[in-house]
Amino acid sequence: MEEVHIFCPATIANVSCGFDVLGLALDSVGDTMIVRKTEEPGIKISKITGQDLPLTTEKNVAGVAGLALLEKANYKGGFEIEIHKKIKPGSGIGSSAASSAGAVAGMNMLLGNPFTLSELVTFAMQGEKLASNVAHADNVAPALFGGFTLVRSYEPLDVIPIPTPTALYATVIHPQIEIKTADSRKILKNTFSLTQGIKQWGNVGGLVAGLFTNDYELIGRSLEDHIIEPIRSILIPEFANVTQAAKKAGALGAGISGSGPSIFALSEGEQIAKKVADAMRKIYSSTGIDFDIHVSKIATKGVRTIA
Amino acid sequence: MEEVHIFCPATIANVSCGFDVLGLALDSVGDTMIVRKTEEPGIKISKITGQDLPLTTEKNVAGVAGLALLEKANYKGGFEIEIHKKIKPGSGIGSSAASSAGAVAGMNMLLGNPFTLSELVTFAMQGEKLASNVAHADNVAPALFGGFTLVRSYEPLDVIPIPTPTALYATVIHPQIEIKTADSRKILKNTFSLTQGIKQWGNVGGLVAGLFTNDYELIGRSLEDHIIEPIRSILIPEFANVTQAAKKAGALGAGISGSGPSIFALSEGEQIAKKVADAMRKIYSSTGIDFDIHVSKIATKGVRTIA
Numbered sequence: 001m002e003e004v005h006i007f008c009p010a011t012i013a014n015v016s017c018g019f020d021v022l023g024l025a026l027d028s029v030g031d032t033m034i035v036r037k038t039e040e041p042g043i044k045i046s047k048i049t050g051q052d053l054p055l056t057t058e059k060n061v062a063g064v065a066g067l068a069l070l071e072k073a074n075y076k077g078g079f080e081i082e083i084h085k086k087i088k089p090g091s092g093i094g095s096s097a098a099s100s101a102g103a104v105a106g107m108n109m110l111l112g113n114p115f116t117l118s119e120l121v122t123f124a125m126q127g128e129k130l131a132s133n134v135a136h137a138d139n140v141a142p143a144l145f146g147g148f149t150l151v152r153s154y155e156p157l158d159v160i161p162i163p164t165p166t167a168l169y170a171t172v173i174h175p176q177i178e179i180k181t182a183d184s185r186k187i188l189k190n191t192f193s194l195t196q197g198i199k200q201w202g203n204v205g206g207l208v209a210g211l212f213t214n215d216y217e218l219i220g221r222s223l224e225d226h227i228i229e230p231i232r233s234i235l236i237p238e239f240a241n242v243t244q245a246a247k248k249a250g251a252l253g254a255g256i257s258g259s260g261p262s263i264f265a266l267s268e269g270e271q272i273a274k275k276v277a278d279a280m281r282k283i284y285s286s287t288g289i290d291f292d293i294h295v296s297k298i299a300t301k302g303v304r305t306i307a
Numbered sequence: 308m309e310e311v312h313i314f315c316p317a318t319i320a321n322v323s324c325g326f327d328v329l330g331l332a333l334d335s336v337g338d339t340m341i342v343r344k345t346e347e348p349g350i351k352i353s354k355i356t357g358q359d360l361p362l363t364t365e366k367n368v369a370g371v372a373g374l375a376l377l378e379k380a381n382y383k384g385g386f387e388i389e390i391h392k393k394i395k396p397g398s399g400i401g402s403s404a405a406s407s408a409g410a411v412a413g414m415n416m417l418l419g420n421p422f423t424l425s426e427l428v429t430f431a432m433q434g435e436k437l438a439s440n441v442a443h444a445d446n447v448a449p450a451l452f453g454g455f456t457l458v459r460s461y462e463p464l465d466v467i468p469i470p471t472p473t474a475l476y477a478t479v480i481h482p483q484i485e486i487k488t489a490d491s492r493k494i495l496k497n498t499f500s501l502t503q504g505i506k507q508w509g510n511v512g513g514l515v516a517g518l519f520t521n522d523y524e525l526i527g528r529s530l531e532d533h534i535i536e537p538i539r540s541i542l543i544p545e546f547a548n549v550t551q552a553a554k555k556a557g558a559l560g561a562g563i564s565g566s567g568p569s570i571f572a573l574s575e576g577e578q579i580a581k582k583v584a585d586a587m588r589k590i591y592s593s594t595g596i597d598f599d600i601h602v603s604k605i606a607t608k609g610v611r612t613i614a
Binding site: 017018019020021022150151152153158160162188189190191192193194197198199200201202203204205206207208209212218221222227 | 324325326327328329457458459460465467469495496497498499500501504505506507508509510511512513514515516519525528529534
């Protein structure tokens with residue numbers, strides 16, 4: 001195999017209660033990439049469509065993630081990468097993660113899968129580091145594993161795949177204002193109260209239990225964030241109205257996608273997820289802010305080949 | 308039915324990462340109680356053996372928990388309660404919880420089970436409030452539900468039973484020094500860093516996932532406490548040596564049981580759990596401090612009738 005065409009899923013990190021540890025992959029929202037082997041060593045970003053992003057390997061998240069893989073690979077050649085962006089950078093649904101994960105997953109396929117998914121996560125994290133100064137894994141882990149993932153620990157990296165109920169759908173609204181992950185991290189407080197913490201880890205436990213038992217109500221009850229959301233939501237216009245309207249329309253719960261500005265909601269079934277989209281659209285239509293809305297099943301697979 | 312003889316399990320709260328939310332019940336360590344209906348209204352504590360505890364209803368945790376149930380019950384009579392303590396108060400394995408849970412579970416049985424397990428938890432929490440000034444549920448929930456439980460939320464109370472792998476055993480060493488839960492809470496800090504928090508909720512998610520998937524290694528890796536243990540362990544002689552020796556003897560992980568001073572370890576299989584007991588015994592034998600050691604399967608049932 002000399003070339004792969006791949007789909008690189010958008011991802012929702014944090015998922016309310018799981019700051020820096022939980023994430024999920026979307027099934028029908030994402031970039032496409034073409035990765036091909038070259039005789040020339042190194043990584044060349046040959047083409048980017050859809051967004052104005054740097055072609056210089058060392059300045060491109062896919063390039064940096066790819067170089068991290070190359071360093072550990074027993075391979076004398078190189079790779080050429082085409083990136084066709086559908087996910088907007090700064091949207092909060094894992095734009096940089098899709099590119100980083102796609103690059104390393106595509107390269108791994110072409111090399112005959114020498115690396116485990118967890119190893120690919122460590123390479124892709126280098127792309128995240130370039131994008132936001134922090135090598136976080138909560139987007140690249142679900143982009144590579146698919147479904148829900150829990151990053152239990154960073155040192156050493158310990159990614160736990162969590163099963164996803166089949167009828168779980170996400171609705172995401174992306175207001176076209178850019179919040180850089182790095183900026184969005186700056187406003188966070190460094191300390192939290194024990195009372196907040198108890199609620200937070202109670203909810204993480206509840207969400208994981210709900211995912212294992214297909215208990216949609218429990219999933220919904222656990223989608224609370226007592227630590228990050230109260231701070232970050234002030235950067236997102238109409239946040240409270242959108243999440244309230246989503247729940248009123250039948251969503252199990254709603255919150256900030258990653259570091260924002262996107263807002264996500266989870267629902268049982270596509271029909272409700274679409275009603276939730278309508279409710280979100282109605283609110284944002286009156287703001288004058290441009291926006292995109294996505295409705296997607298949760299992906300059971302991570303980066304995958306396409307025809 | 309006019310009388311029940313019941314076994315009231317000892318419990319391990321917190322289970323390292325899950326401060327105030329996680330707990331588990333022991334199968335072969337606990338008190339016994341006799342609860343019988345009386346024509347006279349109210350609760351009478353007629354007998355206590357094994358410990359010097361107050362017989363006055365309002366000063367006894369079983370009495371207070373029972374009164375909380377009576378207030379909501381459609382019942383004109385009363386109850387008489389005998390408590391045969393095997394669990395020492397202040398041991399950190401849920402002595403007050405066993406009495407509180409036993410009283411309300413026994414009364415509920417005699418009334419034909421009008422209350423749900425979650426309702427019984429709310430009654431039993433009144434006993435915990437008397438014992439430690441805080442109406443915590445992380446001991447009474449597993450004492451009533453059995454197995455592992457997660458108290459996802461207190462307002463409203465949301466107790467989630469978590470499945471328990473069949474070969475999971477606990478070893479508990481109880482140094483005969485008393486640490487009151489109230490005192491042990493006083494030394495806790497009210498704030499923690501976000502970095503500590505991320506590790507903590509990552510581990511709670513990992514532990515819950517490990518219990519659902521019978522992944523003993525994951526259970527072990529998740530038995531970390533970055534927030535409470537570093538502070539509370541200073542009250543427990545030989546804490547670091549005991550937990551290290553337990554792991555060296557094959558335990559999956561170890562930590563403080565509840566607010567201490569008991570130290571628990573979890574192991575896969577009874578044989579390893581007994582080796583862990585030997586390792587703990589060896590260390591404490593040289594301290595001059597009296598101690599008890601228990602080895603027990605995790606209970607699949609909560610308070611249960613006995614012959």
